Amino acid sequence: MDPAKDNRTTEHKQRIRRLRKMIIAAAAFLLILPTVLSVVALVRIGSMNARLDEITSLLNTMNANMNISVHESDEPKSRAAGGPTPLQEKSLNAADGEAEAVQDYSGMKKVYLTFDDGPSKYTDDILDILAEYDVKATFFVNGREGFDAEYMRITLEGHSIGMHSYSHAYDKVYADLDSFAEDLYDIQQLIKDITGQYCRLYRFPGGSSNAVHHMPMAECIEYLDVKGIRYFDWNVSGGDAMAEPHSATQIVNDVCAQVRAVGSDTVVVLLHDAAGKRSTVEALPVLIEKLKAMDDVVLLPITDETELIQHVRP
Ligand SMILES: [Zn+2]
Incomplete structure (x- = not known):
């Protein structure tokens, strides 16, 4: 036998074997590919279904909350004989917002208790006390994780919720207008996501007269104006923001x-x-009792109708 021919035959056989292996590998790959793709698709559909369930349950919760909120806002009015006339529309800032608009408080001192920097471990205690005395107040909140229930309670129990910046970090909030706007968006969005309310009430960290800003406050104020957001400072201070907070009696x-x-x-x-x-x-309990004992004082939550108290107004 011709050795050269023999070699060629061997090479030819080897090529055929390689080709066969490649064809088998390709066929196996083509068979496995759809199976893998199907599994991936099934996993993705599964996770989308879970997300859909999550969104549905969130929507149900929000619907339920809105029903409770409307119901609760009507309740005190129907209970109180001679109370304010119930209105059809519900204020975005406070369940009792209509009360101030229709009730005549002329000659009265309208006192608005406002709580900054929450939610905190004390929010529930404060809300319990306010509920006990049937007083509505205003909470200027920051962005804090793990307090969804507190944000909800504030709004569901008829108090006003306002923004006090997301971060409360002066370096960030007052770095420049973009930074201020971003921080404002974050807190507005957080409140909207949790409570469903589009908040239009603001208190500057440190107040509008703060000495820590790195940019003209007029720019921030103008920005709030454009966004239709009202800001409130204060004309009475509890002195509880000092490095050494006042005692309860002092407050x-x-x-x-x-x-x-x-x-x-x-x-x-x-x-x-x-x-x-x-x-x-x-x-708080003693303070409320003393304020309620003043004949010409009425305790209210801040609403769209509340007269502005501002330190700086360019
Ligand atoms: Zn603050």
Whole structure:
């Protein structure tokens, strides 16, 4: 036999074997590919279904909350004989917002208790006390994780919710207008996601007269104006923001004295809802009792109708 021919035959056989292996591999790949793709598709459909369930349950919760909210806002009005006329539309900022619009408080001091920096570990205590005394207040909140129930409680129990920046970090909030706008968007979105409310109420960290801004405050104020957001400062301070917060007794005495002395019928009281401000919680029941005992004082939540109290107005 010709050795050269023999070699060629062997090479030819080897080529055929390689080709056969490649064809088998390709066929196996083509068979496996659809199976793999089907499995991937099934996993993705599964996760989309789970997400859909999540969204559906969130929508159901929001619907239920809206029903409770409308129901609760009507309840005190029907209970109180001679109370304000129920209105058809519900304020976005406070369930009792209509009350101020229709009730005549002329000659009265309208006192607005406001709590900054929450939610905190004390929010539930503050809300319990307010509920016990049937008082509505205003919470200027920051963006905090793990407090969804507190944000919800504030709104469901008829209090006003306002923004106090997301981060409360002066370097970020007041770095420049873009940074201010981004921080504002974050807190507005957080409140909307949790409570369903589109918040249009703001309190500047440090107040509009703060000395920590790195940009003209006029720019921030103009930005809020354009967005249709009203901001509130205060004309009475509880003194609970000091490095050494006042004692409960001091807070009660200071606030009551200032409420008496302030030359305005609109009195916005600055208090804090923050870890480390235990004395504010302790002061609250006595403070409410003393304020309620003043004949010409009515305690209200801030609404769209509330007269503005602002330190700086360019
Ligand atoms: Zn603050």
